[in-house]
Amino acid sequence: QKEVEQNSGPLSVPEGAIASLNCTYSDRGSQSFFWYRQYSGKSPELIMFIYSNGDKEDGRFTAQLNKASQYVSLLIRDSQPSDSATYLCAVNPGGGADGLTFGKGTHLIIQP
Amino acid sequence: NAGVTQTPKFQVLKTGQSMTLQCAQDMNHNSMYWYRQDPGMGLRLIYYSASEGTTDKGEVPNGYNVSRLNKREFSLRLESAAPSQTSVYFCASSGVVYTEAFFGQGTRLTVV
Numbered sequence: 232q233k234e235v236e237q238n239s240g241p242l243s244v245p246e247g248a249i250a251s252l253n254c255t256y257s258d259r260g261s262q263s264f265f266w267y268r269q270y271s272g273k274s275p276e277l278i279m280f281i282y283s284n285g286d287k288e289d290g291r292f293t294a295q296l297n298k299a300s301q302y303v304s305l306l307i308r309d310s311q312p313s314d315s316a317t318y319l320c321a322v323n324p325g326g327g328a329d330g331l332t333f334g335k336g337t338h339l340i341i342q343p
Numbered sequence: 344n345a346g347v348t349q350t351p352k353f354q355v356l357k358t359g360q361s362m363t364l365q366c367a368q369d370m371n372h373n374s375m376y377w378y379r380q381d382p383g384m385g386l387r388l389i390y391y392s393a394s395e396g397t398t399d400k401g402e403v404p405n406g407y408n409v410s411r412l413n414k415r416e417f418s419l420r421l422e423s424a425a426p427s428q429t430s431v432y433f434c435a436s437s438g439v440v441y442t443e444a445f446f447g448q449g450t451r452l453t454v455v
Binding site (some may be wrong): 263265273276319321328329330331332334335 | 385433
């Protein structure tokens with residue numbers, strides 16, 4: 232069973248601080264990794280994807296991948312109240328078109 | 344550019360009734376997916392279509408059928424709805440090179 236694990240939270244972070252979201256996955260052969268943001272009652276929205284070990288930055292967001300440790304993380308700098316949402320980690324185990332495996336999500340709350 | 348469009352947005356069914364959820368994408372993507380999202384369970388793959396003319400079972404296919412009508416459209420059918428199928432259903436599509444999934448707005452289905 233290919234699994235993606237996330238702490239469900241809630242994770243509470245003060246406005247302006249760095250929010251750190253973590254994810255582990257079980258399939259060592261996984262090729263690509265994604266972070267989605269989902270507001271309550273809305274559909275998941277892609278924030279970032281990462282394929283290679285290391286860091287990938289996009290604005291206030293940084294995705295980090297460590298394939299040896301089977302660990303993916305998302306950092307949100309200068310957190311804003313609008314960042315309050317559930318963040319879903321997703322993995323494409325085979326790198327093909329047979330769908331993503333999702334974690335259950337981490338509920339992030341940014342406190343003004 | 345609408346992206347991924349699902350209909351209907353809301354539906355209430357009685358146990359034993361049938362219905363079809365419609366999904367269309369205008370991003371010229373090869374692959375399309377149906378997921379369901381339940382509280383505490385995360386997003387789970389029901390069926391997918393890696394390319395036009397092919398469909399395959401995902402993690403939770405029982406009670407569902409799908410049709411890939413053409414490259415744009417992928418429908419999900421519930422032949423005899425059960426209360427356990429009460430859920431939010433998301434259709435998604437993805438390209439070939441980059442396999443991130445783009446989601447429709449969801450269908451909130453209640454079976455009573």
